Amino acid sequence: MNLKIALLGGDGIGPEVLAQSVKCLQAVEETFNHHFTYTEGLIGAVAMDKYGSPLPKQTIDLCKASDAILFGTIGTLKYDDNPSARVRPEQGLLQLRRELQLFTNIRPVKIFPTLINKSPLKKHVIFGTDFVIYRELTGGIYFGEKKLSEDGTQASDLCEYSEKEISRITHLAFKAAKNRRKKLTLVDKANVLETSRLWRKVVTRISESYPEVQLDFLFVDNAAMKMMLDPNDFDVILTDNMFGDILSDQGSAICGSKGLLPSASIGNEHAMFEPFHGSYPQAAGKNIANPVASILSTAMMLSHFGLHEESLAVVIAVDKSMKKHVVTRDLNASSKYGTTQVGDFIAGNI
Amino acid sequence: MNLKIALLGGDGIGPEVLAQSVKCLQAVEETFNHHFTYTEGLIGAVAMDKYGSPLPKQTIDLCKASDAILFGTIGTLKYDDNPSARVRPEQGLLQLRRELQLFTNIRPVKIFPTLINKSPLKKHVIFGTDFVIYRELTGGIYFGEKKLSEDGTQASDLCEYSEKEISRITHLAFKAAKNRRKKLTLVDKANVLETSRLWRKVVTRISESYPEVQLDFLFVDNAAMKMMLDPNDFDVILTDNMFGDILSDQGSAICGSKGLLPSASIGNEHAMFEPFHGSYPQAAGKNIANPVASILSTAMMLSHFGLHEESLAVVIAVDKSMKKHVVTRDLNASSKYGTTQVGDFIAGNI
Numbered sequence: 290m291n292l293k294i295a296l297l298g299g300d301g302i303g304p305e306v307l308a309q310s311v312k313c314l315q316a317v318e319e320t321f322n323h324h325f326t327y328t329e330g331l332i333g334a335v336a337m338d339k340y341g342s343p344l345p346k347q348t349i350d351l352c353k354a355s356d357a358i359l360f361g362t363i364g365t366l367k368y369d370d371n372p373s374a375r376v377r378p379e380q381g382l383l384q385l386r387r388e389l390q391l392f393t394n395i396r397p398v399k400i401f402p403t404l405i406n407k408s409p410l411k412k413h414v415i416f417g418t419d420f421v422i423y424r425e426l427t428g429g430i431y432f433g434e435k436k437l438s439e440d441g442t443q444a445s446d447l448c449e450y451s452e453k454e455i456s457r458i459t460h461l462a463f464k465a466a467k468n469r470r471k472k473l474t475l476v477d478k479a480n481v482l483e484t485s486r487l488w489r490k491v492v493t494r495i496s497e498s499y500p501e502v503q504l505d506f507l508f509v510d511n512a513a514m515k516m517m518l519d520p521n522d523f524d525v526i527l528t529d530n531m532f533g534d535i536l537s538d539q540g541s542a543i544c545g546s547k548g549l550l551p552s553a554s555i556g557n558e559h560a561m562f563e564p565f566h567g568s569y570p571q572a573a574g575k576n577i578a579n580p581v582a583s584i585l586s587t588a589m590m591l592s593h594f595g596l597h598e599e600s601l602a603v604v605i606a607v608d609k610s611m612k613k614h615v616v617t618r619d620l621n622a623s624s625k626y627g628t629t630q631v632g633d634f635i636a637g638n639i
Numbered sequence: 640m641n642l643k644i645a646l647l648g649g650d651g652i653g654p655e656v657l658a659q660s661v662k663c664l665q666a667v668e669e670t671f672n673h674h675f676t677y678t679e680g681l682i683g684a685v686a687m688d689k690y691g692s693p694l695p696k697q698t699i700d701l702c703k704a705s706d707a708i709l710f711g712t713i714g715t716l717k718y719d720d721n722p723s724a725r726v727r728p729e730q731g732l733l734q735l736r737r738e739l740q741l742f743t744n745i746r747p748v749k750i751f752p753t754l755i756n757k758s759p760l761k762k763h764v765i766f767g768t769d770f771v772i773y774r775e776l777t778g779g780i781y782f783g784e785k786k787l788s789e790d791g792t793q794a795s796d797l798c799e800y801s802e803k804e805i806s807r808i809t810h811l812a813f814k815a816a817k818n819r820r821k822k823l824t825l826v827d828k829a830n831v832l833e834t835s836r837l838w839r840k841v842v843t844r845i846s847e848s849y850p851e852v853q854l855d856f857l858f859v860d861n862a863a864m865k866m867m868l869d870p871n872d873f874d875v876i877l878t879d880n881m882f883g884d885i886l887s888d889q890g891s892a893i894c895g896s897k898g899l900l901p902s903a904s905i906g907n908e909h910a911m912f913e914p915f916h917g918s919y920p921q922a923a924g925k926n927i928a929n930p931v932a933s934i935l936s937t938a939m940m941l942s943h944f945g946l947h948e949e950s951l952a953v954v955i956a957v958d959k960s961m962k963k964h965v966v967t968r969d970l971n972a973s974s975k976y977g978t979t980q981v982g983d984f985i986a987g988n989i
C-alpha cells in the first residue's frame with residue numbers, strides 16, 4: 290500500500306517521539322512491502338515563532354493532501370505562562386481538528402499487564418481494565434461563541450450541539466462496541482444540561498439500530514467516580530468534547546505513565562494520530578521522553594487503513610520492549626535506555 | 640447558643656441519615672448547653688409527589704427563616720429513569736442553591752487513617768491526602784440560558800461568569816488557604832474557555848491581597864490526572880460549578896467509601912450542610928446507609944457558627960466509631976451495625 294503521511298512534530302518532546310514512530314513505520318514498510326512517504330509541517334509554538342500563526346496555511350494544505358497525519362505534541366513554557374494570550378499554540382491543534390472535521394477522538398485505555406504495578410490504583414481495581422473513550426472533538430463548548438464584555442467583567446462560552454454532530458460519532462461508537470464487549474455508556478449531565486438531554490435523545494434513538502449493544506447512561510460526576518472505583522466495568526464510553534477531555538486524561542492516569550496511550554482523531558475524509566500526552570517542554574531534547582504512545586499511534590493508523598497484521602506487529606514489538614525492560618526512565622528509574630534506544634529496539638523487532 | 644435549623648431530608652436515604660445527625664446535635668445541645676430547634680421541610684421527589692413541585696414555597700420560606708439548613712439527599716429511581724423530564728427532583732436543590740445564593744460549595748477530601756485501605760488508590764499515593772474543593776455553586780453552565788430549537792435538533796447551554804461571582808468565592812478560598820497549607824490551585828480550561836480566562840484574571844488580581852498564599856493554575860484535564868497520581872499535593876482547589884461537580888466526585892471516590900464526606904454550601908446570608916453522596920434509593924429504609932457524611936456535615940455547621948469545640952467533639956466521636964469498628968456495611972461487609980446503631984454510638988460519644 291502507498292500512503293502519504295504528514296508529520297507534525299509540534300513542540301516540546303513531539304518531534305523526538307515522532308521520529309521513533311517514523312522508524313517503526315519504515316520497519317513496517319520493509320517487512321510488509323509498503324511504500325509510505327513522509328512530509329513535515331509546522332504547527333504550534335514553533336509555527337508561531339516562524340510564521341506568526343500556530344497553524345500556517347501550508348500546514349493545512351499539507352494535511353489535506355495527505356492520507357494520514359501523525360501529530361506530536363503542542364505547547365511550550367513560553368506560551369503556557371500566559372494563558373490569556375489571544376494567540377496560543379493549542380489553537381493550532383483546535384483549528385486543525387475543526388478544519389479537517391476530525392469529529393471523533395478515540396482514546397483507548399488499556400493496562401499493560403507488565404506495567405500493572407505502575408498504576409496508582411490497586412491491582413484488584415485496575416485489573417482487566419480495557420475501555421475506549423469516544424470523545425466528540427469538533428463541537429460543544431470548545432467551539433461555541435465566546436464573549437467578553439467590553440469592560441472585561443463578564444465572560445461567556447456557548448456549548449452547542451446538533452443532532453447531526455451527535456449522530457455521526459454515535460454510529461462510530463456503537464460500531465466499536467459491537468466489535469468489543471457490546472456495552473456503551475453515554476456520559477453526560479442530563480439532569481442539568483439541555484445539550485446532554487439532546488445527546489440522550491439522539492443516542493437512545495440510534496441504539497435501536499444496534500440491538501446487540503447494551504446502552505447505559507452515567508452522569509459525568511458519577512463517571513469520574515466510577516473510573517476510580519470500577520474502571521474495568523467500562524467498555525465504550527461516548528461523551529462530548531469537554532467531558533471527554535477530562536475523563537480521557539483521568540483515564541490515562543490510571544495507566545500510571547502518561548507516556549503510553551495513543552489516540553486517533555477521525556473524520557469522514559481525514560484522520561490524525563497522536564499520543565495522549567502533553568509536550569513536556571522540560572524534557573525536550575534530553576532523549577528521555579517515552580516514545581511508546583506515539584509509536585502505538587502508528588499502530589492505530591495502520592489499523593485504520595486495514596493493515597491489521599502490520600498494526601499487530603507494532604503492538605507486539607512494543608509489548609516485547611516492556612517485557613525485556615527496554616523502557617524509558619518514567620517506567621524504570623534506573624533504565625539506561627533513552628527515547629532513541631527504545632525506538633530502535635521496537636523498530637528492530639517489527 | 641440558639642439556632643434554628645431547617646431539616647430537608649429529601650429522597651432515598653436522606654431522611655434516615657439526617658435523623659442520625661439530629662441525634663448528634665441533640666447530644667451537642669445537652670453536653671454544651673445550647674438550644675437548637677428543628678423544623679422539617681419537603682424537597683425533591685417527595686415534594687413533587689405531594690405538592691407537584693420539587694421546591695414548594697413553604698420550604699423556601701422555612702429555609703429563609705432558619706439559621707442553617709441540614710440537607711439529606713435528592714433523587715429517586717422513578718425520576719432517574721426519565722432524565723429528559725422537564726421537572727426533576729434535582730431542580731429543587733439547584734433552585735434552592737440559587738434562591739438562597741449559596742455561591743460557595745466547600746468539599747473537604749480527607750482520608751481517615753483507619754480507612755486508608757478502603758481507597759482504590761495505593762497507600763503511598765493517597766497517604767496524607769487532605770485538600771478542600773471550593774466549587775462555585777450558583778453560576779456557570781448550570782444556570783446559563785438553555786435552548787432547544789423548535790424542531791428539537793439543536794440544543795445549547797450558556798456558561799457565564801461575572802467578575803463579581805468569581806471574586807466573592809475567591810476571597811473565601813484564599814482565606815481558607817491562609818488557614819491551611821497556604822496553597823491555592825485554580826482549576827480551569829483557560830486554553831479554551833473565555834470564562835476560564837476571566838477566572839484567571841480575577842483570581843490573579845485578588846491573589847495580591849493574600850501574599851502568603853501560593854497560587855497556581857491547572858487545566859481541568861491535568862487536575863483530573865493529578866488527583867489520581869498526586870492527590871496529596873493539593874491544598875485548596877478553587878474551580879467553577881461544572882468542573883467542581885466532576886472533581887469533587889472524583890475526590891470523594893479517593894476515600895473509598897462515598898458515605899464519608901460532608902459538604903457546606905455557603906452564601907452571605909444562608910448556609911446549608913449536606914453529605915456529598917447521592918440518595919441511593921435502593922438502600923432506603925433498610926437501615927444500611929452510612930450516616931457519617933451527614934453527621935460530619937453537622938460538624939461543618941457547628942464550625943460555621945464558631946462552635947469549634949462542639950465541632951471537634953463530633954469529629955472525635957466519628958473517629959472513635961471508626962477505630963472501634965462501629966461502622967456500616969459499606970466499610971465492613973460483616974458489620975452488624977446499621978444506620979441507627981452507628982448514629983447512636985456517635986451521639987453517645989459526644
Ligand SMILES: CC(C)[C@H](C(=O)O)[C@@H](O)C(=O)O
Nearest residue numbers: 363379382383534830831860
Ligand atoms: C491542548 C488542548 C486544547 C487539548 C484539548 O483540550 O482538547 C488537549 O488537552 C487534548 O485533550 O487533546
Ligand SMILES: CC(C)[C@H](C(=O)O)[C@@H](O)C(=O)O
Nearest residue numbers: 480481510713729732733884
Ligand atoms: C444533583 C446534581 C444536580 C448536583 C450537581 O450537579 O450539582 C450533585 O451532583 C451535586 O454535586 O451536588
